[in-house]
Amino acid sequence: xxxxxxxxxxxxxxAAIAAACLFPLVNVLAISFSxxxxxxxxxxxxxxIGFNLKSYEFVLGKPEFANAFLISLERVAVGVPVNMLLxxxxxxxxxxxxxxxxxxxAYAWYFVVTILFSGGLIPWxxxxxxxxxxxxxxxxxxxxxxxxxxxxxxxxxxxxIPEEIEEAALMDxxxxxxxxxxxAVPLSAPAIATLTLFCIVTHWNSWFEGLILxxxxxxxxxxxxxxxxxxxxxxxxxxxxxxxxWSEISDRTSKAAQVFVAxxxxxxxxxxxxxxFAEGIVMGSVKG
Amino acid sequence: xxxxxxxxxxxxxxxxxxxxxVLVYSYFPMAGIMMAxxxxxxxxxxxxxxxxxxxxxxxxxxxxxxxxxxxxxVFIAGMKMAMGIVVPVTFALMLNEARNRLFKRSVQTxxxxxxxxxxxxxxxxxxxxxxxxTGIVNAALGSLGIPSVYFLGDPDWFPFTLVISDVWxxxxxxxxxxxxxxAGINPALYEAAAIDGAGRIRQTWNVTLPSLLxxxxxxxxxxxxxxxxxxxxxxxxxxxxxxxxTGDIIDTLVYRIGVENANYGVATAVGxxxxxxxxxxxxxxxxxxYRLTNYRxx
Numbered sequence: 001x002x003x004x005x006x007x008x009x010x011x012x013x014x015a016a017i018a019a020a021c022l023f024p025l026v027n028v029l030a031i032s033f034s035x036x037x038x039x040x041x042x043x044x045x046x047x048x049i050g051f052n053l054k055s056y057e058f059v060l061g062k063p064e065f066a067n068a069f070l071i072s073l074e075r076v077a078v079g080v081p082v083n084m085l086l087x088x089x090x091x092x093x094x095x096x097x098x099x100x101x102x103x104x105x106a107y108a109w110y111f112v113v114t115i116l117f118s119g120g121l122i123p124w125x126x127x128x129x130x131x132x133x134x135x136x137x138x139x140x141x142x143x144x145x146x147x148x149x150x151x152x153x154x155x156x157x158x159x160x161i162p163e164e165i166e167e168a169a170l171m172d173x174x175x176x177x178x179x180x181x182x183x184a185v186p187l188s189a190p191a192i193a194t195l196t197l198f199c200i201v202t203h204w205n206s207w208f209e210g211l212i213l214x215x216x217x218x219x220x221x222x223x224x225x226x227x228x229x230x231x232x233x234x235x236x237x238x239x240x241x242x243x244x245x246w247s248e249i250s251d252r253t254s255k256a257a258q259v260f261v262a263x264x265x266x267x268x269x270x271x272x273x274x275x276x277f278a279e280g281i282v283m284g285s286v287k288g
Numbered sequence: 289x290x291x292x293x294x295x296x297x298x299x300x301x302x303x304x305x306x307x308x309x310v311l312v313y314s315y316f317p318m319a320g321i322m323m324a325x326x327x328x329x330x331x332x333x334x335x336x337x338x339x340x341x342x343x344x345x346x347x348x349x350x351x352x353x354x355x356x357x358x359x360x361x362v363f364i365a366g367m368k369m370a371m372g373i374v375v376p377v378t379f380a381l382m383l384n385e386a387r388n389r390l391f392k393r394s395v396q397t398x399x400x401x402x403x404x405x406x407x408x409x410x411x412x413x414x415x416x417x418x419x420x421x422t423g424i425v426n427a428a429l430g431s432l433g434i435p436s437v438y439f440l441g442d443p444d445w446f447p448f449t450l451v452i453s454d455v456w457x458x459x460x461x462x463x464x465x466x467x468x469x470x471a472g473i474n475p476a477l478y479e480a481a482a483i484d485g486a487g488r489i490r491q492t493w494n495v496t497l498p499s500l501l502x503x504x505x506x507x508x509x510x511x512x513x514x515x516x517x518x519x520x521x522x523x524x525x526x527x528x529x530x531x532x533x534t535g536d537i538i539d540t541l542v543y544r545i546g547v548e549n550a551n552y553g554v555a556t557a558v559g560x561x562x563x564x565x566x567x568x569x570x571x572x573x574x575x576x577x578y579r580l581t582n583y584r585x586x
Contacts, residue, residue: 003488006385006488007385010382010385010386011386011388011391013382014379014382014383014386014391014395015391015395017379017395017399018394018395018398018399021398021399021401021402021456021460022398024413024414024417024456025401025402025413027416027417027424028412028413028416028417031416040422042422042424042427045424086305086306086309089302089303089305089306090302090303090306090307092299092302093299093300093302093303094303094586096299100296101296101299102292102296103296103299103300107303107307108586110307110310111306111310112585112586114310114314114315115570116567116570116571116574117318117563117566117567118314118317118318118563119314119316119317119318119319119320119321119559119563120317120321120542120555120556120559120560120562120563121539121542121543121546121547121555121559122320122323122542122546122552122555122556122559123316123317123318123319123320123321123323123334123556123559124313124317124320125546125547126317126320126323126333126334126552127312127313127316127317127320127334128313130333130334131312142309142313143313144313145306145309145313146306146309146310148310151306152585152586155586156586175298176298176299176302177298177302180302201404204406205404205405205406205408205409206406207406207408207521208520208521208524212547223406223408223409226408226409226412227408227525230408230411230412230415231408231411231412231415231525252416252422255412255416256412256416258412259409259412259413262409263405263409266404266405270401270404273404274397
């Protein structure tokens, strides 16, 4: 096979794989905009047939959906700053040399052990229950407040900042707190941005905590709500009025619309993730 | 000495909030594994319930289908680990051959998008497209004259559906790691090989692959820790009672015993078994990675 033939085949193959990855998303997106009759007849492939916005009107007008969406936004708004503040505060001392901080290694192991070993689902649940935050918003924030993996990524990044910069500041009378906020944090802006985006996506996507730590479905964040109505088809969460409207818009189109509305925030941060992501991933796994 | 303590005080203060949260929400549950040896009474709680010693573990060993669950877990996790290396490495090598930057960038953008979607969303999509009666995948197979396949309901298909959909979600993420490693190969090596008369294929064998090997090795070693992680979030959202025979894994079993049947002691015991095995595997993999490739987590 000639070089040229190989190059052409290679491009075609890569394009085909990329298309195959996108195909399921496009198909379901097309379904969400299609007339339910066309969906039922199996006519919809990659382009909507009988274009309409009925299922989106239905989804956005559904109080349970709107409520869950707001809880998820709130969760991101509170959870991400909490995550980042704690990540920075823990990562900074752990990034110092042992001569400056004698307990560095002991603390580092204290956090790393939690990656290596966990108590498992039930003790985790019982602990959260005994701290009295079951069925409250804080159950979605506090148990995962310290993302240890992000701490490790950030501490490795902090280490790459030349020591001289900080030493100079300390000579000029700056304290450790000032050194952290005025030097280490600004110089790590790309790493902090990457981790912030990770945290946004993690909070937005997590559904399991909501599902088992919330007793009342009114407190479910969006992904937990969708888990129950799309994946589990829990009919008890679907009101009678909703069932009546289903005849009009069909189960499939409304589910498809919910999937895409839930995807919007991820689509919004994705371009930024794209930009920082490669650096982020490299900073985590390629250090030798 | 005192001065040193005072100088280090800000560091302790910085760590304190994170320290306490981890103490409560990570270390407290570790102490809670005591429950594996108790018959939990709701009034007495995690630490004071009646002691039953190894009873919960005996019960676990006699659960019907426990061997199957263990096998499913290792089988699904093992296939995912293998695919998690082979697919990204192959794809990165091919993508590296494409010279058009815009094309390369677009392909990357597309293939790692699914990584950022939750299994709830992806399952919603998969359940629709894989439906034997209405899904587009079976419609396409049908037009080729292939009878429809119940990807999510046929126990013989289910594990493979899991592995393929996991590749769909994660291979883009893996590809980037290898692309970064490929970008770091010294171009002089290729020039030298070309001068020696090596063609493209020989260059791939003798320059690219050996340069990539340390990264492949590191990623393989680190993935060893996942030997019992068949992917709870994925399986939980895709499985059903029809596919328990091949699709039930340790984590879903723990969930059903603990959350659905409220049998806390046994669920904790099964979970503890998994935690201990995982701990040994992760610990060994980090140690190996450190010895063989000088990798350090911090």
